[in-house]
Amino acid sequence: MYKILEKEVLAPKITKFKVLAPNVAAKAQPGHFLIVRVDEQAERIPLTIADYDRQEGSVTIIVQEVGYSSEEICKLEAGDSFLDLVGPLGEHIETENYKKVVCVAGGLGAAPLYPKAKSLSEEGTEVITILGARTKELIILEEDFAELSQQLYISTDDGSKGHQGFVTDVLKEVLEENDDIDLVITIGPMIMMKFVSGLTKEYGVNTMVSLNSLMVDGTGMCGGCRVTVGGETKFACVDGPAFDGHLVDFDEQLRRQQFYSDHEKLAHGHEIG
């Protein structure tokens, strides 16, 4: 059993948990993820490690209520436990040898992006961060990013904070003003990562995305998380979740997400439309 040490609601339907898991914390690195299960009946949910503390033996996960299973997780309180917490899984990313990196997050994508930005900053990299969300209430980890970023931009769809519009508008300005960017890392909704990758391709800037594909076993056996990258089939759970954004077939991923979202609606008793 993996005990919840702290619970904090960061935004409507977005909750942060700090969980006691010393074996996972000892090996966790930026880019790794976990699979959690609340109880014997529950679905296995993949969640990126948003932070870890090796001394305390804890890992931090951030959960957005997007379906039945994530709603069940968010009902847990400090002192409750997860039945299973498997990890760290996936390939970690290297954060050495970069001079200037732009981190672009959409909504909950700020959570998996944070350990990467933190590690880059600790390596002496100049970090420019762009946090985007539909509205200001859904911007998370702003203070954490502010601490490690040389520049921090906020973008909201409704203009309630920062730039009104899309993160790509801000990124375009940043790319125009800086011709020495080594890498853009972007994590968020699939459609956002598609447009960020399209923009950076125009500017010839390497881009890393992290795919939140549906995962079942997390071991490369079930095929649930398959993705086409550079014309080859890869599995987000073992080959990723980080991939070269210029090579990912985003349209295929968007079609698959639609398929699963229809099933989720059925599970909730809603009509598909």
Ligand code: FES
């Ligand atoms: Fe099953 Fe990746 S989750 S192959």
